[in-house]
Amino acid sequence: MKNRTSFYIVIGLILLAAIGIISQLIHDPGVFLRTIAGMVLVVAVIYFLINRFSKASPQKHEQRAFYKAAKRSKKRFKHKDSAPPQRRSTVGSLSAARKKKKDASHLTVIEGRKGKKKNRASF
Template sequence: MKNRTSTYIVSGLIVLAIFGFAFKLFTDPLSILITLATIALVGALIYFLVTRLTTSGSGRQQQRAFQKAAKRSKKRFQTKDANASSKRSKIRSLASARNKTKDASHLTVIEGKKNRKKNRASF
């Protein structure tokens, strides 16, 4: 029951708003334009104030520091890419010249009792 009454009230308000807008459009269209411009101006002013007040000074400094570090990192990777091709050829020639046999690892394998099943009855 409450859903039907609220639906009727909301739809009635929408219909009245449409009639009011159409009446205002035909009688005084300039006032609609002034109202829309005022709403846009107030909205822009509120947006500007909110963005200025919420962004703290330390936040701006951190953003600048991040952008500066990103530029440095980008420059560093660009110079590494340029030198990488010459380094790769040197590495390949050294690898082919190096002996293919490797030294034994310092790790040893400890044989365990992997195949023996646990006797669960003894627990």
Template sequence: MYNRTSFYIVLGLIILAGIGVTQSLVSDPIVFLQTIAGFVLIAAVIFFIVNRFYKANPMKQEQRSFHKAAKQSKKRFQTKSQPLTSKRSSVGSISAARKKKKDAPHLTVIEGKKGKKKNRASF
């Protein structure tokens, strides 16, 4: 019984909303279009703000990097486990492989002072 009443309430609200939108469109279409444009503009601003903060989450970047590394590792192990039955014979395929752009590494080497000796005072 509860489901039937909620269905009729929602149906009544939808019908009243349709009547209101139609009446507003017929009586003053310019104001109606301005109102709709305002709602769309506000929704777009909220969407971009939420999307901006969601993308700034460092955990998402780490997950993306992890999935990328896992995919590369899986691909490398699959190519090692397969026997090498055919070799490249065409020069075009070798040049195409050389032209393939590689991603920049996300890890950098920081030069230290390993080669320098410490200046120690002797007694």
């Protein structure tokens, strides 16, 4: 019963709003159009402000880093797609390519006993 009552209330409000809009459109269309334009302008300004302040200044450093990485990734994939097809490489060019390969400086190797199994019972 509770849902049925709220449904009738919502339908009643929608009908009253429709009657009000139609009567205002019939009696004074100029004022109606100015009112609608004002509402659209206010909504557009609020939408712009919310987007501007929520996206322009992320609060967390991780979020900024994520945006930066996403831009780099888009650039890289865009660059790969626009590159012309490559020719078959020769043995000399393969060895040159291996020498030019950069080391990932942000990755480190942690030394340890990798062959030893962990004692799962101690967890």
